[in-house]
Amino acid sequence: MIHFIIKLIVCPTVVYLSDLLFRSVEFSTSGQILLVGWTLSIAAYIADVALLERYGNILQTIIDFVVAISIIMIYQYFLPAAVVTFSGALITALLLAVTEYAAHVWLLQRKKNYTKS
Numbered sequence: 402m403i404h405f406i407i408k409l410i411v412c413p414t415v416v417y418l419s420d421l422l423f424r425s426v427e428f429s430t431s432g433q434i435l436l437v438g439w440t441l442s443i444a445a446y447i448a449d450v451a452l453l454e455r456y457g458n459i460l461q462t463i464i465d466f467v468v469a470i471s472i473i474m475i476y477q478y479f480l481p482a483a484v485v486t487f488s489g490a491l492i493t494a495l496l497l498a499v500t501e502y503a504a505h506v507w508l509l510q511r512k513k514n515y516t517k518s
Contacts, residue, residue, distance in 0.1 A: 404508060411504075412445065413438025414471075415496050425489030426473075429482035437476050444468050445501060449508065458505040460502050465501040469494035 416438040428434050433464040445465050453461045473490040477483045485493075 404449070404504070405442070407504065408446050409439060409443040412442040412449050412497065413501050416441070416493060419489065419493040419496065423489055425486040427482075427484045427489075428494055432477075433439065433480045433483055436480070437473060440472055440476070441469055441497065444472060445497075451504070453505060454512075458502060458509060461500055461505055462502045464502060466494050466498040469497045506508065 403507070413435050416426075417431075417434050420428050420434055428437065445468070448461065448464055448468065452464065456464070468486075470490045473485055473493055474487065477485040
């Protein structure tokens with residue numbers, strides 16, 4: 402469960418930082434940032450539970466990256482005044498992929514340690 406809670410914090414934080422730092426990512430309200438971030442969190446959590454052990458860290462991180470770009474690009478069409486270019490979605494997804502890679506390392510190590518005991 403801690404895994405999901407961490408994602409619920411990290412994903413919106415990355416989206417918020419992208420909104421602050423990059424002109425190519427612009428959400429009009431903090432609610433939009435939370436909605437996109439939490440959607441990314443849920444998608445990443447489901448993918449981790451379903452696929453991480455089967456495909457490993459690298460492939461799972463690539464899957465998370467592609468899913469993140471898709472979610473970010475799609476949401477801009479449904480959120481009023483949200484403007485995200487492909488390069489903005491790409492940068493945001495890359496930042497998310499870095500956090501996902503680290504989370505996967507932690508999860509796999511935690512599982513490895515848990516199965517030893």
